[in-house]
Amino acid sequence: KLCDYFKSKGLPVMYHTDGKLDEVLPLALEAGVTAIQPIEAKAGNDVCRLKELYAGRLVLVGNIDVQKMSGSRADIEGEIRRKLPPAKKNGGYIYHSDHSVPPSVSFENYKFARKLLAQYGLYE
Numbered sequence: 001k002l003c004d005y006f007k008s009k010g011l012p013v014m015y016h017t018d019g020k021l022d023e024v025l026p027l028a029l030e031a032g033v034t035a036i037q038p039i040e041a042k043a044g045n046d047v048c049r050l051k052e053l054y055a056g057r058l059v060l061v062g063n064i065d066v067q068k069m070s071g072s073r074a075d076i077e078g079e080i081r082r083k084l085p086p087a088k089k090n091g092g093y094i095y096h097s098d099h100s101v102p103p104s105v106s107f108e109n110y111k112f113a114r115k116l117l118a119q120y121g122l123y124e
Contacts, residue, residue: 003032014061018099019043021050029058037061041068041098047087055092062096063087069097069113070104076113084120 003013014035015028020043021036028036039045039062047063054060068079087093095117101110 007032021045025054035059035061038096038099039063041065047083051087055090059092059094060087061094062098064095064097066097066099066101066105069101069109073112076109077116080113080116080120088121
């Protein structure tokens with residue numbers, strides 16, 4: 001009923017849910033959800049696979065692993081290089097971490113990840 005109400009007002013519906021999404025996404029779509037976030041990597045979700053399954057039907061938000069953002073620059077770049085190009089292809093993706101950014105992610109690492117967004121074409 002909530003999705004119907006927002007849709008009647010011409011508004012999209014973004015659903016925040018934690019955990020593995022395989023069983024919930026078909027139900028969310030049926031209910032009228034238009035975007036899903038944060039797409040937790042640590043729960044086994046992969047935005048590249050979800051993009052293949054739901055392209056054009058669901059906006060995907062997130063899935064950049066905060067555990068990788070806590071690691072080395074190579075970890076961060078590998079995560080963004082692998083996920084960003086296929087996720088952003090033909091639209092339907094909003095960059096975000098896979099959950100709240102924890103204190104283990106240094107400000108330097110966070111700035112580095114943001115810099116990579118331009119390099120890998122999020123701002124095209």
